[in-house]
Amino acid sequence: MNLYKLSPVREGSPNCKFCAGVGFFLEENVKNSSSGILLLCSCVGESCPCGGKAPYMVYDESQNRMLPCVCHNARIELAKVEYLVKKAGIPSKYKYRTLKSMDTTHLSFLAAYDWAETLVDKWNSSGTIRQGLYLWGATGSGKTLLACGILNELILRYGTECRYAKINRDFLSTIRDSYQKESELHGMEQTIKKQFTDVEVLVLDDFGANKESDWANSQLYDLIDARYEEEKVTILTSNIQAKDWKDKAEGRIYSRLLEMAEIIHLDCPDYRESHNVFGTH
Ligand SMILES: [Zn+2]
Ligand SMILES: [Zn+2]
Numbered sequence: 001m002n003l004y005k006l007s008p009v010r011e012g013s014p015n016c017k018f019c020a021g022v023g024f025f026l027e028e029n030v031k032n033s034s035s036g037i038l039l040l041c042s043c044v045g046e047s048c049p050c051g052g053k054a055p056y057m058v059y060d061e062s063q064n065r066m067l068p069c070v071c072h073n074a075r076i077e078l079a080k081v082e083y084l085v086k087k088a089g090i091p092s093k094y095k096y097r098t099l100k101s102m103d104t105t106h107l108s109f110l111a112a113y114d115w116a117e118t119l120v121d122k123w124n125s126s127g128t129i130r131q132g133l134y135l136w137g138a139t140g141s142g143k144t145l146l147a148c149g150i151l152n153e154l155i156l157r158y159g160t161e162c163r164y165a166k167i168n169r170d171f172l173s174t175i176r177d178s179y180q181k182e183s184e185l186h187g188m189e190q191t192i193k194k195q196f197t198d199v200e201v202l203v204l205d206d207f208g209a210n211k212e213s214d215w216a217n218s219q220l221y222d223l224i225d226a227r228y229e230e231e232k233v234t235i236l237t238s239n240i241q242a243k244d245w246k247d248k249a250e251g252r253i254y255s256r257l258l259e260m261a262e263i264i265h266l267d268c269p270d271y272r273e274s275h276n277v278f279g280t281h
Contacts, residue, residue: 001026001036006098006156007081011074016043023074026096035095038078045071084155088162089170094148098156102142102149106268112146115262119233120153123160132227132234134207134242134257137266143237146266147203150235154201163199167206171196171223172216197226200233207236208245217249221256228260236261 003009004020011023019025019041028036040052049058050069056076057066085095099117104110112135122128135143147164154160165171178189185192196202207220227234242263245254257263 001028001101003156005100006153007077008157009074009077011044011077012041013043016041019043024078034093035097038082038096040071040074040078044074080159081156084159084161085152088151088155089164090148090151090162091144091164094145094152096152097145097149098153099146099149102145108137108265108267109142109146112264112266115264116146116150120150120157123154123158130231130233132236132261134236134238134261134263135266136238136241136263137268139239141266141268143266144205147205147235147237151201151203160200162201162203163196164203165196165205167204167209167220171204172219175219193223193226196223197230197232201235202227202232203235203237205237207238208240209238212248214249217253221249221253224253224256224260228256234260241265 002018002020002025003022007022009023010021012019012021014021022041023044024038024040026036027039030037045052048069048071050056050071052071052075056069056072058069059065060067099113099120102109102113104113112133115133119130119133123130133147135147137143151162151164154162174185174192175189177183177185178187178192180186204223224234224236236257242254242257242261245251245257248254
């Protein structure tokens with residue numbers, strides 16, 4: 001798939017039929033991978049003088065100094081995208097899955113899709129108020145797919161710093177670990193919380209799947225509250241509807257959710273099963 005409409009990078013040859021001028025493209029048919037990989041396009045790197053060796057410089061005799069190879073910028077841009085996707089912790093089966101590759105025939109999916117597309121399209125427009133999302137529905141309704149689609153597009157289009165986290169495994173458990181003397185995370189509670197608060201866009205997957213305790217609920221409240229105050233976008237996916245939060249944590253989480261997020265219900269059972277990744281499997 002060429003990334004012309006997604007990436008602003010133009011390091012390839014404008015008429016190239018593989019990359020349409022970007023300089024790299026998404027190879028979707030990769031053995032043992034549902035996500036595909038980014039490849040440098042042959043219009044940039046075919047037998048380039050540096051041979052693909054970092055830092056992609058070549059010696060120029062006439063100027064008697066090292067100059068960037070023809071492949072330099074395209075490789076750097078490609079590596080930037082790979083780095084941001086890796087740092088975001090997007091699960092491998094959702095890597096590089098963009099909104100455009102998703103099936104929108106189901107009406108309830110379409111509503112969430114429209115919301116996502118608007119957020120991504122208007123990301124850098126001045127005067128837009130960026131809102132969060134509370135996306136709820138049964139397992140298999142496509143919540144995680146859609147949430148990761150937003151992250152992938154923000155990374156490709158704007159180089160935005162994103163993070164995907166499962167609420168228990170990546171957030172609550174990590175904080176619990178920081179209380180354990182023998183853990184390598186010991187004493188890191190504030191650092192962990194700061195990372196979660198500071199990242200530009202955060203997906204919290206399985207919100208509410210934690211064992212309920214006052215401690216867990218107050219951690220969740222503090223996190224979404226801090227992000228709300230910092231005007232950062234938070235995307236929550238959950239199996240429970242937002243109003244079920246009314247009776248939990250004295251309603252504090254619920255009232256924050258209403259202020260910070262659009263609430264959308266995904267009512268498409270087995271989205272994952274019925275639609276293949278790129279329609280090619
Ligand atoms: Zn090309
Ligand atoms: Zn080169």
